[in-house]
Amino acid sequence: MASNRPAPQGVYVQNDDDFGGYEDQSWEEWNPTEESIRPVRGRHRVHKKGGGGLARSSTVLGVGVIAAVGAGGIATAQGGKPPVSIEMPDMSAVTDSLPEAKSLPGVGSLISDGSDDSASADNGVTTAAAPLSAAGLSTADAEQGTTDAGEALRARIMEQAENQQDQADDAVQKAAEEAAVKQAAEQAAAKQSAAEKKIAADKAAAKKKAEAEAKRKAEAERLAKLAKSFTLPVASYTLTGTFGQPGSMWSSGYHTGLDFAAPTGTPIKAIHSATVKEAGWAGAYGYRTVLELDDGTELWFCHQSSMNVSVGQKVTTGEVIGRVGATGNVTGAHLHLEVHPGGDATGVDPAAWLRGKGQSL
Incomplete structure (x- = not known):
């Protein structure tokens, strides 16, 4: 099989433009063959030069920025400290050369939009549903439309305070109801006791009256009987x-x-x-x-x-x-x-x- 000489090594010289790129100064015609473009296996790997390295560095920087923003949000929600200001470089010149961030190992799961859930599940990788900027937010907060971790914490504190106040109000109301029930029971007992005393007094009075009436009748009968055996000494006086x-x-x-x-x-x-x-x-x-x-x-x-x-x-x-x-x-x-x-x-x-x-x- 015919073979070509190996691909020439390029000589790169930094450009004078504002983008800081490199220009190949050893340009010449090269006809690649199957042997010349076969990838090297084993310990050696072919490394991309120029824009590829910059693209990977830029991607890592972007991930760092995302993590910093999320951390800043957590710090703001928990400690009330102002977020760290990060200045982003102008990456518009190399945007086209950047790979998709979700294709990077360990990064795609952090910014997944849910479209690759099935693929991730097939590979045995569990992905996070919420972005780092939403740290500290619960599912209930998300359902209520809350997007700020600090506001969510404040809402939880207020909700807890309201719950405690409701519990205190319920306790006061319950104590008042128990006191009212106790007072009503005491009043009912007092009325019942008074009624029982009145009934007893009425019975005693009725008994005494009956005894007196019986005694009077007995005395009247006795006197009537005596009257038949006694008389006044003179008829007219x-x-x-x-x-x-x-x-x-x-x-x-x-x-x-x-x-x-x-x-x-x-x-x-x-x-x-x-x-x-x-x-x-x-x-x-x-x-x-x-x-x-x-x-x-x-x-x-x-x-x-x-x-x-x-x-x-x-x-x-x-x-x-x-x-x-x-x-x-x-x-x-x-x-x-x-x-x-x-x-x-x-x-x-x-x-x-x-x-x-x-x-x-």
């Missing part, structure tokens, strides 16, 4: 002197009996069944008859004009034992009645005793 009435006309200084004023000769009746204990003259009492009841009570009938019984005689209720008169120490015709329970010298109020026996004066 006027009370002119009461028990305990003070006056100098009485030797004891007060009146010791009950006076029934009536015309002389008015019949005097036995108040109850009794035995005649005395019948005769008694000084200041004039003619006096003393009846003794079964319980030992003595009844004194004084100032009689005449007596119809004798000592030891048994009399019954309503039986006539004498007549009204004005004998003894008197100022007019009347019956002086005294009551001495158990035969005691000191008597009791005859009016009260008679009422106790069912008699009405």
Whole structure:
């Protein structure tokens, strides 16, 4: 096979233009063959010269700029420090010679726009969905349209503060509701206790009233029964002197009996069944008859004009034992009645005793 000589080595001289490029000064015609253009394998590799090296350097610089911008955003969001100002060189002259950034190893995954997700997944490489400039942003922030990390942090802080305030308000409201429930329960308990006390008091009052009514009825029945066995000493009278009435006309200084004023000769009746204990003259009492009841009570009938019984005689209720008169120490015709329970010298109020026996004066 025919072979050509190897490709000539170029001599590069820097141009004087503003782009800082190089110009090949050893230009000559060269006819390449398959042997002359076969790539060298093994330890040696063919390196691109001129624009290729500059393109790779520019790409690395671009990646550095992207990382710096992202870092500046994070610093601003977290510490509030101003971002670092980076001056970019004019790369317009070599734009056409730059390879696509996503074709570079380790760089394509950082700036992927999602179009190569399937290819990356097939190669087992996981790619980042968000650019470096969006560092610190969550999915919720992105959905809300937040693009600034500092604003997103502020929004989270405000949201947390609002949540804490809501929790505090809920706690206050819950405490107020619990206090209201407790107060209502206490008021209900107090009302119930008051109602129970009132019911108990009403029951006690009703019971007391019923007992009093029963006692009154019993007393009325007793008096009604006694009334059949007791009677007043005279049928028609006027009370002119009461028990305990003070006056100098009485030797004891007060009146010791009950006076029934009536015309002389008015019949005097036995108040109850009794035995005649005395019948005769008694000084200041004039003619006096003393009846003794079964319980030992003595009844004194004084100032009689005449007596119809004798000592030891048994009399019954309503039986006539004498007549009204004005004998003894008197100022007019009347019956002086005294009551001495158990035969005691000191008597009791005859009016009260008679009422106790069912008699009405």
